[in-house]
Amino acid sequence: MKHKTFFWFILPTFLAMFFFITLPIISVTIQSFHTPHENVLITVENCDPFGCKKATSINHEATQKLKKNNPLGKYVGLDIYFDRGHLAIEQVKNLWSNTNNFLEFLKLTADLPFYKALFFTLTFTFTVTPIMLVLGLLIALGVDSFNQKLKGLIIFFSLLPMIVTPLIGSIILFWMIDSRGIVGNFLQILFEDPGLSLKASTFLTWIMLIVYGVWHAIPFSFIVFYAGLQTLPKDQIESAQIDGANTFQQTIHIIIPHIMPLITFVTLMQLMDNFRVFEPIVGFNAEAHATSLSWIIFNDLGGETRQLSAAATSSILTIFGIIILLSPVLIKTWKEFEFKK
């Protein structure tokens, strides 16, 4: 394809991505170095027959002028990155020198808003991803042995947890695990503890969110692996059976190597998607016990105050996180490209 033809074909999508992805990233970066102007205050002395009083008021004219001349706000460099709501350098330093052991240090650091969100996001990502891979593979192996009609039905129901809106899925589960809901009720009877509430403890809330994450993600790995199993080399399996390999050995030595590219693909997609975990925290009303990076951005952006600078800084830190997370893949792709040259 000629350069000129290529240009006209790609132009609309390029413009869309340039104006609504690239420019916003630049804008977010700039905003993260600026903080909104404070109001300009003036002190006036009012004197009347009973004496003089000093009053401080906002000088609207000067404030407006300052905002107009410098719409980005006051340049503060990396201050917002280092403040208490983000990397909290000062607090972390203090904790480091004032705590006796590493565990205590970690525990106290996890109370700082940014680290709290980071710890949950990483825990969520690195527990949900392996669990969904294993369970998805087991289900795919199992479904393979059902007849065609049942397979269709199983796949239909399996798709539900993934296709249904994450917020709706988490709300539905939340209602069920409510202490008055069926699962919550059942657990109370099971553990013989009528006061049991999954919402009250941090540990149980995390478990609940992870269970939701796995529930939501299993269909993806199941469907992809199931498709991969359709292309399995039958002669290899037959000869392995003749040699006396059992089901487990066949799985380890033939099936898993065969679908390895698919495992890499699913892992990559899941790391991306789990790192942005957000909706279940809203759906489960869990922000008292668990927050995520996406959630703190959303929280800063919303409400009356709309703290854009704080949100922008969290956004940049999140983007850094995802780049670090995906760097092995990006480096590998780049090396392959270099190799081809």
Place this chain on the structure above:
Amino acid sequence: MIFNSNKSTKNSSFTAIIIYFLIFLWVFVAAFPFIWTFWGSFKVELDFFSISNWTNAITGKNTEQTYGSPFTFIGYHGAWVQEEFWKAFINTSLVCFFVVITSLTIGTLGAYALSRSNFKYTFWLLIMALIFRAMPPITLVAGYLPPFFEWNLWGTLPTTIIVLVSINQPFTLWMLHSFFQNIPKELDESAKVDGCSQYQAFGHVIVPVMWPGIITTGLFSFLLAYNDFAVTSMLLSDENRTMIPKIAAFLGTTYTEGNVMFAVAAVVSATVPLFILIMFFQTKLVSGLTQGAVKG
């Protein structure tokens, strides 16, 4: 297949039982919450959240006492009429329709170009799209708000549609790109030999054969627009809310007013279109999920 083939040994029939049990358990876990909530949406709150006896949620004891029948549409009436959920439904329909149409139009053109060009910048454009795909969309919202407020674009449906189209382009491009890779290049090359320009080759040769890929990608564009919560709730004003942000807003207000059943009815209402979608397009969805994988 592999579990059927050697039933002779005791060991593997035991494995088979575990596997059947696992599948049964999974299907139950996947389907039950939806069936339960659907059934419960026709009950009163005392039955849906029953403190005294959980079987009330099935039999609808309190519902019968209040309304003379174990089924009531009171939740649906409250959500759709009283809380004006129909407005949110119309907004969602508008957003989804225009997002799908626009995404597919500009995505098809772009993905076709990317699949038919071998220059170095093609590779870099695809890598950029991959990085954009990896970024959580919420990280961009801080960048949208100041200009949208400044130019009075905030809160309207068209703005949200354009934003949703743009943040979904990376995904759309990758998906359509892999579909176009499967259409042999010889097809448009031979058309060009016959004297067609690249545009004519695209219009006369590619467009007629690309529909399966377009429909599958369209389904996923629809789902991205329909399911979005973070971006739509940040960019839409209260009266322009789509269904998902509206439901989130319900949660805050209805708990305090004791109208939880409104929220339950709204949640079930918003699930029904997705249910129908899976029913009609199951094979398309499955092929879409595996498309990227098989190519990658």
